Each structure stands twice: as structure tokens, then as C-alpha cells.
Amino acid sequence: xxxxxxxxxxxxxxxxxxxxxxxxxxxxxxxxxxxxxxxxxxxxxxxxxxxxxxxxxxxxxxxxxxxxxxxxxxxxxxxxxxxxxxxxxxxxxxxxxxxxxxxxxxxxxxxxxxxxxxxxxxxxxxxxxxxxxxxxxxxxxxxxxxxxxxxxxxxxxxxxxxxxxxxxxxxxxxxxxxx
Numbered sequence: 001x002x003x004x005x006x007x008x009x010x011x012x013x014x015x016x017x018x019x020x021x022x023x024x025x026x027x028x029x030x031x032x033x034x035x036x037x038x039x040x041x042x043x044x045x046x047x048x049x050x051x052x053x054x055x056x057x058x059x060x061x062x063x064x065x066x067x068x069x070x071x072x073x074x075x076x077x078x079x080x081x082x083x084x085x086x087x088x089x090x091x092x093x094x095x096x097x098x099x100x101x102x103x104x105x106x107x108x109x110x111x112x113x114x115x116x117x118x119x120x121x122x123x124x125x126x127x128x129x130x131x132x133x134x135x136x137x138x139x140x141x142x143x144x145x146x147x148x149x150x151x152x153x154x155x156x157x158x159x160x161x162x163x164x165x166x167x168x169x170x171x172x173x174x175x176x177x178x179x
Contacts (some may be wrong), residue, residue, distance in 0.1 A: 017076050018075065018076055018113075019073050019074065019075060019076060019083070019113075019116070019117055019120055020073070020074050020075075020076050020079060021071050021072070021073050021120055021121060021124040022071065022072060022074065022079070023070065023071060023072075024059075024063055024070040024071060024072045024082075024085065024087075025063065026060070026063060027080065028072050028082050028085075029056050029059060029060055029063075030052070030056065031072075031081070031082040031085070032055075032056070032059050032072070032082065032085050033052040033053070033055040033056040033059065034052060035082075035084070035085040035105070035107035035108075035109075036052075036055035036058070036059060036085075036105060036107070037050050037051075037052055037055055038107050039105055039107050040055070042142055042144075042145055043142045043145070044142075059087070062087065062089070067089060067090035068087070068088075068089055068090070069086075069087065069088040069089075069090075069101070069125055069128045069129065069132070070085075070086075070087050071085070071086045071087075071121060071124055071125055071128070072084065072085050072086075073085075073086075073108070073117045073120055073121050083108060083109045083111065083117055084106075084107060084108035084109065084114075084117045084118065084120075084121050085105060085106070085107050085108075085121070086105060086106045086121040086122070086124070086125045087103075087104040087105040087106075088101045088102065088103050088104060088125050088128070088129060088137070089101070089102045089104055090102075090132060090134065093135075098135040098136075099132070099133060099134055099135060100134050100135050100136050100137065100138060101129040101132065101134040101136075101137040101138070102137075102138055102139070103125070103137055103138065103139030103140075104139075106118065106121055106122065106125070106148065106151070108121070115147075118147075118151055119151070119154070122151055122154075122155050123155075126155060137157070139152065139157065140163075143162075
């Protein structure tokens with residue numbers, strides 16, 4: 001079972017000690033809400049929920065909760081300013097009873113070392129998932145989000161399901177596209 005810190009009690013850092021991955025805390029919520037708005041915008045476009053207060057409340061419920069892995073990446077020189085965020089929730093397969101991880105979020109600020117920080121977050125969250133004993137991991141990504149798809153692939157994820165959508169004629173955006 002995942003501990004309340006979500007990734008053990010110790011922070012994880014790179015060999016170069018430039019960045020530290022640590023458990024997310026309440027003081028990080030404003031930055032995390034911003035990352036969640038970015039994720040929603042990339043994933044849902046005009047239909048995204050972009051209210052930071054909504055995302056802040058949603059994430060606040062996961063911090064410190066048993067079964068939730070919530071991590072932030074910070075610069076070692078500025079440990080109070082999140083540069084990235086990752087979230088995985090423990091789930092149980094209703095048919096088999098197997099525990100698995102549902103990858104919910106990964107976002108990094110638009111800075112030059114963005115790719116490095118994304119890889120550090122992914123490695124840390126996968127390590128925490130191993131510690132939790134998950135049988136497998138799942139995650140969704142928007143088809144147009146090529147950087148996240150590449151990160152998933154780099155860490156051994158494979159596509160197993162596709163969500164297909166069709167907007168009906170009652171959708172205003174669909175009507176605009178066909179006019």
C-alpha cells in the first residue's frame with residue numbers, strides 16, 4: 001500500500017543535485033492547480049475546465065491520502081517553487097482484485113530543462129508505483145500531445161486502447177466546422 005507521502009519519506013534527487021522530487025504539500029497547491037489547468041487545456045481544448053479553484057480542490061483531496069502518489073519537482077536551490085507535478089492513484093481491478101496505478105497527471109513548466117524534469121518525475125512516480133506493488137500502470141494522453149506520448153513510450157508504456165469521439169450536429173463547435 002502506498003504511504004501517505006506517496007513516495008516514501010525521503011525526497012529523491014538527481015546525481016547532479018539540480019532538481020529534487022518530493023511529496024507534494026499544501027503549499028504547492030496553487031502551482032499544481034496551474035499545471036492541472038495546462039493539462040486540461042491540452043487534453044480538452046475549448047471544453048477544458050480552466051478554473052484553478054476547481055483543480056486546487058480536486059488535488060487537495062489527494063494530498064496525503066492513502067493510495068495516492070503526488071509528487072512535485074523543484075530546483076534544489078529553490079525547494080518551495082514547483083517546476084513540475086505528477087499524480088498516480090492506486091486502484092483495484094474489480095474482476096481480478098489486482099492493484100494497479102492510474103496515472104492521472106504529469107506536467108512541467110515551460111522551461112529549458114522541461115524534458116529532464118519530466119523524465120525525473122516519471123522515474124520517481126514509477127519507483128513509487130513499484131514500491132506500492134502495482135501489477136500494472138495505466139494512463140491516458142490526448143492523441144495530439146506528442147511530448148507526453150513520447151515520454152510514456154520512453155518509459156515502456158504501450159498504447160492499448162483508443163477513445164474515439166464523434167461530435168453530433170447539436171454541438172455548436174461541430175456546426176461551426178461544417179458551415
